[in-house]
Amino acid sequence: MTxxxxxxxxEPRLEYVLRLADNALVLGQRxxxxxxxxPALEEExxxxxxxxxxxxxxxxxxxxxxxxxxxxxSEDDLAFLRDGMDFRNLLLVELPNRDFAFTIVRQCLxxxxxxxxxxxxxxxxxxxxxxIAAKASKESRYHLQHSAGWFVRLGDGTAxxxxxxxxxxxxxxxxxxxxxxxxxxxxxxxxxxxAADPAVLRSEWDNQLDRILREATITRPADDGMASGGRHxxxxxxxxxxxxxxxxxxxxxxxxxx
Amino acid sequence: xxxxxxxxxxxQDNTEHANADREREAAFQARIDGEEKIEPRDWMPEAYRKTxxxxxxxxxxxxxxxxxxxxxxxxxxxxxxRKLILMAKVQDExxxxxxxxxxxxxxxxxxxxxxxxxxxxxxxxxxxxxxxTLTWADVGAIGxxxxxxxxxxxxxxxxxxxxxYARAMVRVCREESxxxxxxxxxxxxxxxxxxxxxxxxxxxxxxxxxxSLMMFGPSDNESRHTAQSMAWKIKRFSNDELRQKxxxxxxxxxxxxxxxxxxxxxxxxxxxxxxxxxxxxxxxFFAVLKGNGPCNRERIEARRSxxxxxxxxxxxxxxxxxxxxxxxxxxxx
Ligand SMILES: [Fe+2]
Ligand SMILES: [Fe+2]
Numbered sequence: 001m002t003x004x005x006x007x008x009x010x011e012p013r014l015e016y017v018l019r020l021a022d023n024a025l026v027l028g029q030r031x032x033x034x035x036x037x038x039p040a041l042e043e044e045x046x047x048x049x050x051x052x053x054x055x056x057x058x059x060x061x062x063x064x065x066x067x068x069x070x071x072x073x074s075e076d077d078l079a080f081l082r083d084g085m086d087f088r089n090l091l092l093v094e095l096p097n098r099d100f101a102f103t104i105v106r107q108c109l110x111x112x113x114x115x116x117x118x119x120x121x122x123x124x125x126x127x128x129x130x131x132i133a134a135k136a137s138k139e140s141r142y143h144l145q146h147s148a149g150w151f152v153r154l155g156d157g158t159a160x161x162x163x164x165x166x167x168x169x170x171x172x173x174x175x176x177x178x179x180x181x182x183x184x185x186x187x188x189x190x191x192x193x194x195a196a197d198p199a200v201l202r203s204e205w206d207n208q209l210d211r212i213l214r215e216a217t218i219t220r221p222a223d224d225g226m227a228s229g230g231r232h233x234x235x236x237x238x239x240x241x242x243x244x245x246x247x248x249x250x251x252x253x254x255x256x257x258x
Numbered sequence: 259x260x261x262x263x264x265x266x267x268x269x270q271d272n273t274e275h276a277n278a279d280r281e282r283e284a285a286f287q288a289r290i291d292g293e294e295k296i297e298p299r300d301w302m303p304e305a306y307r308k309t310x311x312x313x314x315x316x317x318x319x320x321x322x323x324x325x326x327x328x329x330x331x332x333x334x335x336x337x338x339x340r341k342l343i344l345m346a347k348v349q350d351e352x353x354x355x356x357x358x359x360x361x362x363x364x365x366x367x368x369x370x371x372x373x374x375x376x377x378x379x380x381x382x383x384x385x386x387x388x389x390x391t392l393t394w395a396d397v398g399a400i401g402x403x404x405x406x407x408x409x410x411x412x413x414x415x416x417x418x419x420x421x422x423y424a425r426a427m428v429r430v431c432r433e434e435s436x437x438x439x440x441x442x443x444x445x446x447x448x449x450x451x452x453x454x455x456x457x458x459x460x461x462x463x464x465x466x467x468x469x470s471l472m473m474f475g476p477s478d479n480e481s482r483h484t485a486q487s488m489a490w491k492i493k494r495f496s497n498d499e500l501r502q503k504x505x506x507x508x509x510x511x512x513x514x515x516x517x518x519x520x521x522x523x524x525x526x527x528x529x530x531x532x533x534x535x536x537x538x539x540x541x542x543f544f545a546v547l548k549g550n551g552p553c554n555r556e557r558i559e560a561r562r563s564x565x566x567x568x569x570x571x572x573x574x575x576x577x578x579x580x581x582x583x584x585x586x587x588x589x590x591x
Contacts, residue, residue, distance in 0.1 A: 025338075032341070035329035035348055036560055039568025041322070045352050052345050059338045076337045100571050156581065157574025164570070249336035249394055256451055258336040258394075 003254075005073060005081045008233070012185045013126065014068040015088070016195055018078075019231055021061030022089035024136075025079060026239070027110060028054030029246055030097055039100050046146055047103070053139040060132045080250035084240050085233040092175040094230070094239045101154055101164035106172055108151045108212065111144035113179050116204050120196035129194065148212050155216025162217065170221050177226030179205070290491050295421035298364040306490055309483065310420050311365050313492065315372040318358035320384035321351045322376075323557050327391040328400055336394060343440055344397060350433045357430065361422040377562050385543065386469050388551030395448055395455075395462035401441015403463075403470040403508065409434045410504045411474065414494035442511065449515045456516075463512065464520045470508075471535070472543045474501040505533045 010018065031051035038044020062075035069078075092110060097103045118140055121133035154161040180198040182190075189195035213220055229235065249258070283303055289296065296302055325348050332348065335341035359369040375381035386404055391397065412434065415427040448459040475497040478484055487493035495503075509526075512519050523536030546554065 029333065032332045032345060035332055035345070036326050037564045037567070039564070039571035041352055041356060043568075043571070044564075045349055048345055048349055048352075052342060052349070055338055055342055055345070059342075062338070076339075079338055080336075100568070153578040154571070154574050157578040158570070160570050161574030161577075245333050248334050253452070253454055256336075256455055258340055258447055258451075 003081075004083045005071075005077055005086070007069065007078075007082065007086050010069070012188055013194065014065055015185050016189055017061055017065045017068060017129070019088040021058050021065055021078075022087050023093050023110075023114075024054040024061060025058035026087070026089040026242065027093035028052075028058060029242060030093065030095075031103075031107075033097055034103070043100070043150075050107070050143050050146075053143070057132070057136050057139070060135075064128050064132070076250070080247045084235050084243055087233060087235065087239060087243070088231050089235075089239075090175070090178050091227055091230040091236055092172070092178065094236060094242060095172070095175065096238055098168070099164060101161065102168040102172070104147055104150045104154060105165060105168040107143065108147035109172065109176060109179075109209070111140055111147050112205050112208055113201070114140035115144050116201040117196050120201070124195070125193035151212055151218075152216045155213075155218045165216065166218055169218060173221040173223075174225055174227045177223065178228045178230060181228060181231065183231065287489070290419045290489075293491075294419075295424065296419050297421045305486070306492075307365050309487060309490070309492060310423065311362055311367050313487075314358055314362040314365070314423055315367065315375070316382050316384075318355050318362060318372065319376045319381055320387065321355035321358060323383045323387045323561065324404075325351050325355075326557055326560055327387055327389070327553075328397055330391045331394060331397050334394070335397075340444070347401070347437050347440065350437065354430045354433070357426045361426045364422045373565070377558070377565055379549075379558065382547070383557075384473060385546045385551060386473050388546050388554045388557060389465065389469050390553050392465070393458045393462060395445070395458035396466070398441050398444030398448060398459070399462035399466040401437050401439075402445050402511070403441075403466050404473070405434050405437040405441060406508060407470050407473045407504050409438060410500050410507075414500075415492075417491070417494060419491040445515055445517075449517065459515070460517050463517050467520050468538065468542075469546075471501055471505070471538055472540075474498075474504065476540065476543070502532055505535055509533050 007014070007018065028051045031047050031054065034044055034047040034051075036044070038047060058079070059075050062078045066073045066075055066078055073081075092106060095102075095106065114136065118133045118137035122130055122137055124130045124133060151165065155165045156162070180202040182198045186195050186198065190197045210220065249256075282301060286296075286302060286306075296306075328344065328351075329348050332341065332344055335344050359372060362372060363369060372381065376383065386407075391400070409431060412427050412431050416424055416431060418424040418427065445459055445462075448455040478496045478498045484493060484496055488496075509519055509524065521536045523534065525534050526532075527534050545551070549555075
């Protein structure tokens, strides 16, 4: 395998599976960056455990995507040989970690989303997706328990931690609109009973988030200037650097096995 | 604790005091000679306690600092499976650190104090982690050689006279041998790969071989702690014995990989059944120990900055816990 894999014109189901896979892979990669940097050993281990879960989910999803694609690619080909324009992850997950507050706020927003999404996908008409969703759902619930716990602890902790969490949420908020966007691909799959309906996910996400915000004494930002584009391969500048690092060995030594 | 209480009384006759101490020490040594385990509540000589705290905390720090060189490659692991294996390994090392800090805490030193000692440079950690990981092959070399050497050192510690340390080592050793196999398997994949991968593997062995031999510590006649630690059964084999065992086990593994051990004096001695190896550069060892290895500053800086940057998080967690306790108390009233 040399050069980059072009999967831009994917059929809907493959497209959808890649979206799920890339969210898991990119956030897993980000969380792995916490190794050696956590505020306490226990917290660092928790974040790297989430990274383990997410990269594990990415493997299952990418293997399935490779089967759907039917072009003889492997999970690793899809992870390491696609360019940024072929990654379909939400912008939210590619943003750099910044501080622990930012990481926790992002994680909590994403976990809430994943919990709703995978809860629904367990009933997907696609049995492979339903199977993967069962595992991912369990993991997401566990992640949410942890991230929501820290969201509240930091929000209602000291003046400094409160200010950091509020600042993180303010900064991140414009990347949350994209979570519930829909397009022809998803609309068609929802109609077939394969994908989860973003409109359904939204209200539950809102309700649960409001509960957490209240407990954390944090104010919900206004929906203003929302960003978009991740699903269609239009990313922030951050993704390119992440991929350059992540894909380095596969790109530098084409065709080698590791 | 008990000995301290006695020391402070000061009213006792000195010779009586000394006699009592001698008797207690004799009884203590008899228990050790009888292969009994010493437990946290048992009486023990202060020097035994101090030696153990030093050794166990040093061991714990090594696990934690040791996460850094390998963690350096998590973001660049070449396959998703390798990324998972590496992250899980580094997580294991963190677990070992926690486990060992708890074992040391049974001797009356808090984890916070031990961490402070690491951060301000009073406490040491294994010098091997002051070497850099320059290529992906270094991840394999560390698993194979460094975890391999750690196992040689630690298997006898499963029978250490101090119960909590011995028990911690049983679990730790199980995981270290898993790491060693994974590291070797990584090297094997490289050695069966293309020329560039083989070059990476050979380069990693060249850089990690001698530092791995140094992991066993100075030669027996130069090691300050060996004799007393042997008598206390904290140590069961001398540094040189363990080093020899490591060389005997590892050289055939290198041969199987098709790699060359970077030692022109290395030769199998039919008569003794051991490999004879060249002189170790102890000047390098002591230079690294003194702080002048390639990465000493970077490693400590990394630990310090994680600690500093995490301060507000730990403060927040404490503040929140206090608030919660207050709320619970108000509700109960
Ligand atoms: Fe370890
Ligand atoms: Fe290990």
